[in-house]
Amino acid sequence: MLITGGAGFIGSHVVRLFVINYPEYHIYNLDMLTYAGNLENLKDLENFKNYHFIRADINDEKEINRLFAKYRFDKIIHLAAESHVDRSITDPLAFVKTNVIGTMNLLNAAKNNWPEDFKDNLFYHISTDEVYGSLGETGLFTETTAYDPNSPYSASKASSDHFVRAYGETYNIPYIITNCSNNYGPNQFPEKLIPLFINNIIEEKKLPVYGDGKYTRDWLYVKDHAVAIDLTFHKGKNYCTYNIGGFNEWQNIDLVKLLCDLMDDKLDRKKGTSKALITYIKDRPGHDKRYAIDANKIKKELGWKPSVTFEEGLEQTIDWYLANKKWLNNVTSGDYQNYYTTHYNS
Ligand code: NAD
Numbered sequence: 001m002l003i004t005g006g007a008g009f010i011g012s013h014v015v016r017l018f019v020i021n022y023p024e025y026h027i028y029n030l031d032m033l034t035y036a037g038n039l040e041n042l043k044d045l046e047n048f049k050n051y052h053f054i055r056a057d058i059n060d061e062k063e064i065n066r067l068f069a070k071y072r073f074d075k076i077i078h079l080a081a082e083s084h085v086d087r088s089i090t091d092p093l094a095f096v097k098t099n100v101i102g103t104m105n106l107l108n109a110a111k112n113n114w115p116e117d118f119k120d121n122l123f124y125h126i127s128t129d130e131v132y133g134s135l136g137e138t139g140l141f142t143e144t145t146a147y148d149p150n151s152p153y154s155a156s157k158a159s160s161d162h163f164v165r166a167y168g169e170t171y172n173i174p175y176i177i178t179n180c181s182n183n184y185g186p187n188q189f190p191e192k193l194i195p196l197f198i199n200n201i202i203e204e205k206k207l208p209v210y211g212d213g214k215y216t217r218d219w220l221y222v223k224d225h226a227v228a229i230d231l232t233f234h235k236g237k238n239y240c241t242y243n244i245g246g247f248n249e250w251q252n253i254d255l256v257k258l259l260c261d262l263m264d265d266k267l268d269r270k271k272g273t274s275k276a277l278i279t280y281i282k283d284r285p286g287h288d289k290r291y292a293i294d295a296n297k298i299k300k301e302l303g304w305k306p307s308v309t310f311e312e313g314l315e316q317t318i319d320w321y322l323a324n325k326k327w328l329n330n331v332t333s334g335d336y337q338n339y340y341t342t343h344y345n346s
């Protein structure tokens with residue numbers, strides 16, 4: 001099987017789960033190692049016989065076709081993407097290239113290389129709840145909510161979802177799409193809210209909260225997402241979509257305050273030290289007000305539900321970042337510093 005984007009945040013947890021749980025599979029992790037991909041995330045798997053790494057760009061049509069013909073992957077879990085909304089606002093085309101064209105290249109390689117009956121094949125596409133747009137104060141995204149993306153990132157993910165579904169309808173390529181809510185946990189690049197704020201608290205830097213901070217997200221621990229992917233990959237119905245979420249909505253400002261209190265405890269700092277770093281800044285353009293997932297389909301059909309509470313998951317996440325300062329230092333040096341200065345000082 002092929003897993004794309006396995007050196008990234010969610011991908012690394014998925015690769016580890018599959019490599020450990022399925023010694024009989026030959027697992028190929030294809031990743032271009034952009035700023036967000038990091039083989040340090042998978043160091044513990046280097047000597048596993050069922051694990052192989054391929055450095056390649058999903059935008060390279062010829063190379064993707066060559067790899068499909070050479071390794072004859074039966075199944076794909078496709079995670080590789082540009083994933084940060086703020087970067088999509090600065091450089092939308094990079095998101096169209098990787099998220100839309102890159103996905104098309106994988107779909108075409110599958111269509112060209114898989115046998116006509118597709119008996120043993122699956123194209124499992126990892127998507128996001130952001131394709132559904134923004135909710136008001138009430139309601140939840142279900143699998144039948146109409147797509148209404150608002151950022152270049154979510155528009156590119158929505159487009160890739162449509163192509164996956166279209167290839168299913170038109171060419172019968174068996175697919176599954178899962179649309180998941182916000183993930184958090186170890187190995188997340190510190191451009192996203194939780195790891196960025198953990199890093200800034202460690203370094204006693206300001207905590208830049210967009211707008212009034214009253215935006216709501218539904219948070220899921222990344223290892224619970226990986227378990228949901230394992231279950232859906234093996235037991236989900238082809239040609240279907242499943243929503244995955246944490247049943248766990250938080251307004252940003254409440255989450256940030258909880259994080260500040262936990263960090264003060266962990267760092268032996270006086271209560272209130274981290275909260276004093278909170279700074280409200282200019283809002284993100286097109287900022288979606290609220291996301292919340294109805295994950296009852298996957299719960300009822302496949303028996304999945306999150307295994308940790310938010311407080312447990314957040315504490316494990318903080319502990320991981322505090323124990324892995326070298327990882328943090330490695331990823332926050334170089335290009336990242338330029339991104340941070342340009343984005344937050346503009
Ligand atoms: P990430 O940015 O941490 O990792 C993306 C990975 O893809 C990196 O390893 C990167 O090197 C690789 N990649 C990027 N462009 C590539 C290219 N052209 N060719 C090959 N590899 C390339 O992302 P993530 O947060 O782990 O998200 C993984 C997937 O899950 C994405 O498809 C994202 O849309 C989706 N998703 C993310 C979340 C979340 O909260 N992070 C929630 C729902 C869905």
Ligand code: DAU
Pocket residue numbers: 083084085086127128129130180181182183191192193194196208209210211215216217252284291
């Ligand atoms: O919902 C799933 C999506 O969640 C994934 O598809 C995306 O890949 C992932 O990046 C995430 O998108 P968000 O935009 O919701 O995540 P982010 O961590 O960037 O922001 C979470 C909230 O925090 C959002 O309301 C914006 C706010 N925020 C974020 C940053 C980086 C701030 O207030 N300040 C910040 O500096």
